[in-house]
Amino acid sequence: MSQEISKKKRLQTIITVFTKYKVIQNFSQQKNPAAVRTAFEELGPTFIKIGQMLSVRTDLLSKDYIKAFKSLQDNVKSDDFSKVKTLLENEWGFALTEIFSEFTKTAFASASIGQAHKATLKNGQKVIVKVQHPGIIEAINVDLALFEKAIPLISKIPETSVIDLRSVLREVRTSLDNETDFLKESQNADRFYKNNNNWREVKVPQVFHEYCTKKVIVLEFMPGKSLRYLIDAPKEAIAYGSVTNKELKKKIGLLLVESFMKQVFEDGFFHADPHPGNLFLQMVSSSENVPKERVGRFGPFGYEATWQTPKNLPPYRVIYLDFGMMGNLNNTLRGKLTDAVIALYTQDTAAVAQAVLRLCRQEGPFDEYRFHDELEEFLSEYYHLSLKEIDLQQVLSQVIGICHANNLQMDQSVTMLIKAFGTLEGVVEELDPELSMMEVLQNFAQKYFFKQFDLKEEAKRQGLTLFKNLRNLPKLPEKISNALDTVSNGKSRVNLEINDQKQILDRLEAMVNRIVIAVVLAAVILSSSLLVVSSPDAQPSFVDNLGIFGYTAAFITILLLAIGYLYRRFKK
Known part of the structure; x- marks a missing residue:
């Protein structure tokens, strides 16, 4: 009974917010994207996730709506400490004073799924305790149940006919299930830490698994400021030494792009929500920035030697936070992405089309000739441009639009990658508008291609193909003669295929x-x-x-x- 009452109240809230911001009218007419974004933010994580899913639908949304949905934020009021304390002690079975010597009662950050508190363990280790909002899972389930019941009604609206609403619901449910299970997030954080911590100027907080549960995650505390602080800082002001903020922004922009490409092509595991709130900038003092000594053992008698890194790192670090939204790319998908990038670089439209088709699944009637024609017409506009002049995000958006128009659906991992890439592009554009992401992408794609290229295996494959063709060569005159006899006897048949x-x-x-x-x-x-x-x-x-x-x-x-x-x- 209480569940039905909560559904009724939630439905009333949704209707009130939709009416207040005229969501249906604005969305159907593609007007006032800021009002629709505000409505989604007020309605919480389910609607924020729907907006983020739609942010890659360039065939459906205008550029203003794409930009608005990409900037969706989920800042919410934090819960009272009494509720947080009760939840933590229920999860751990211990009083907070038995685990922490200090625990800040006021949350320093609060999002739609949870909030974060600073604390110190008994051993002196400073940590961040991220705790789930009480009742958030039940609230999300109510939204999803209402949305599922509303699908038949929403489908009657002509503007929604191009969206597979049930597919969107499945993606939203899967994504929210992952984000509300902090054990999965702790595993994501641990894997990301192993892949990226101390990769050049990148830092990742360590996970303390002994304190992690489905509703709580404890991470190493890392001092720093949101990247938004640097983005908004005066360009000509000094960042460190003689380096200005403008120069630092360029360095950070390049570092972020190279780090993301490394995650995609080398690790196959990437941060899917790299907005400024999840990226911290840490300035390192000269005393902390000395080369670290490393100890190595060698030889049969276990001799030891110490050495230092060849040079100091710059006095800044980029820190990644929040590992609820992560993307996975297996070797097959990375190979397909590499094929698409290299085909685009070599201006081979047929190869681009084949690579894109391998990344998609067919969802309805498909005309391959029409798809090739539309893709060739679009790509021909970019072939005369240099890599620096190509807006990669615009290319990806247009390709997705052509795919949707031809009843092709991108693989979910690729869709998440494009969304993450779009988020990162917005950050990099604010840091360094002149940076060519296509150039960086091309370098990493080529590196991955040659890494996977096995000269010995390729030589075997080509040799077998050559041998097979040589065996068939003596049969070629006979096959030509048979074909001519068939035509001369009137037994040939022509198959015509009509488009549409x-x-x-x-x-x-x-x-x-x-x-x-x-x-x-x-x-x-x-x-x-x-x-x-x-x-x-x-x-x-x-x-x-x-x-x-x-x-x-x-x-x-x-x-x-x-x-x-x-x-x-x-x-x-």
């Missing part, structure tokens, strides 16, 4: 059906007239009534056909 054959047949069938109905109606009216004329004048007879019934049935049929025609015209 199904649509044409459907239209022909509809036309034939209308003609049949018209003939039947004409026959009914004519036969009814004969029955009425031939009936006796003295009193109505069965024959006379049968004729009148025919007139009535024909009239009602004609009226229904007219109403159906007007409805279809009105709907269009």
